[in-house]
Amino acid sequence: MAEPYGNYRDTDGQPGGDYGGEHLVVRCTVVPDPGDLLSRLPEPAALAWIRHGTGLAGWGEAARVTLPAGEDRFTVGEKWLREVFEGADVRDEAGRRGSGLVAFGSFTFGDCSEGSVLIVPRAVLGRDGSGTGWLTTITPAGEPAWHAARQRALTAPEQIRWHDGSLSALEWEQAVATAVGRITRGDLRKVVLARDLHASAAAPVDARVLLRRLAARYPDCYTFACAGLVGATPELLIRRDGREVSSLVLAGTMPRGASAAADARLAAELVGSAKENEEHRYAAASLREALAPLCLTLELSTVPELVRFANVQHLATRVHGTLAVDRSALALAGSLHPTAAVGGTPTDAAVELIRELESMDRERYAGPVGWMDTNGNGEWGIALRCAQLAGNRARLFAGCGIVAGSDPAAELAETQVKFRPMQTALEQAD
Incomplete structure (x- = not known):
């Protein structure tokens, strides 16, 4: 095990608390x-x-x-x-x-x-x-100097038990069918519906174990942890480096194939799917509409590309721009959220339908997660493929973009694929 660079804490061993105005x-x-x-x-x-x-x-x-x-x-x-x-x-x-x-x-x-x-x-x-x-x-300022402490040993989760979330699988399929009906009658064009899944372990879950497993299996994703929310998101909402900004829009999903031939077949199906391309267009357009007024220049790839991860493949649009205004990475994230990739189109109607049909509070799932420095630079992703940890419990989330051509059973299967990264991180043997 690597030696720590130091466990920086107060001399009484307690972690720091809220900022009270001190330097x-x-x-x-x-x-x-x-x-x-x-x-x-x-x-x-x-x-x-x-x-x-x-x-x-x-x-x-x-x-x-x-x-x-x-x-x-x-x-x-x-x-x-x-x-x-x-x-x-x-x-x-x-x-x-x-x-x-x-x-x-x-x-x-x-x-x-x-x-x-x-x-x-x-x-x-x-x-x-x-x-x-x-x-x-x-x-x-004024506190005693910190001291290095020994690294606490890691303990892998054991005896994982699974429990339904706010909706059972059948109830969630019914919610998707209702959403398709609303879209068909013209209330909105797209809505992203999510579901949750609960897990319990024999002892408190160590976030470090999950982070290591996720980073090893999904190196192309952004492995993140903040206040108990742990995951590996493929989607970069916004990166700011000085005046330069970039983003990666993902919408439209297929699983990976078990063989090279099956993988290629699924990729071709994804690229050629009118339904998946429609879902992606809404996501790319919503980000462009929010970011363009803030930029001198903004470039989006004209045709979505195929991006593959360990368990899924997505349609992707890469975005690059130069800011016209001085906005921090956090301010930009706030301006862009929620994109159609996690909300829907139009936004207000989609968010209202999410509240009506999901029967749960998403909390920080599908919200911005990331970091910012004193220069306003930083990176913010969308909190996907994640779980909220609380002691020995974990709450997992997965969602899908619903459009007129969506099939409830197929959307349910997609959520099961998207649950898999966190399920594997909790259950795998080291």
Whole structure:
């Protein structure tokens, strides 16, 4: 097991709490290539945003805010974060995107849901594509210096038991059929319906175990953890690097085939499907409509490409632009959410139908999740292929885009494929 870079906590052993207006002392230094970031996490309460072995891993809490429900939760969150950033004493020797003071965040899907959260860790270990590493420590001014602690051992989940979510499989199929009926009569053009699934284990689930398993199996996804929400999302909502922004829109799904021939057949079916292409067009158009007014230039691929992951393949549109206005990564995420990839078209009608038919609160599922630094740079994905952990329990989520040509049984099968990454992460033997 790799040695930790340090379990930075208060000297009394308690993690930091809400930001109370005190200044934060931030020190960031270059360190030797840390290798596997996830192996360096010293405790189960992990924070992470990692793809292909690069990104950020954090632990502890120097500052935290849980935001009330409301359309303004992104604005309120950014105001809080700016106050934290502006009051900090930062010394950043690494000088890289994501070094120095950063915050992780995860926002609710719906305006009516409470629980959006922003966390400034006690420590962040970063690694870029060149193998350069950096370690940032964050301490409220006036507090005693922290000390390194031993890494807590990992315990794999055992005795997993599964339980129905808010709707049974049959009830969810009926909800899909109702949605298709509403679309057919012209109430809306697309709606994304999700369902949940509950799991319980013999002991509290260690997020680090799930993160390692997800990162190993889905390296092309963004493996994330924030306030107990853990997953591996394929969908990048927005990346900001200075004035440059990019996004990856995914909508339209097929499973992977068991053989090369079967895989190719399913890929051809996906690319040629009028239903899947219709679903994708709505998602790409909604992102373009929201992002274009903020950009000097905006380029979208004219024809969706095929993107393959370990268990599914998607239609994808890549987006690149140059900002015309000074908007942070978090502000951009708030402006784009919810896209038609997770809500529907038109947005208001789709969100209203989601509330009516899903019989559950999505909480932070399908909301933005990611990070931002003091320069406003950052990456925010859509919280998909994920589970909310609470002690020995896990709540999994999966959803599908519903259009006029959707078949309830086929959509149910798609959710089962999308549950599989988290189910496997919970059940697999190491």
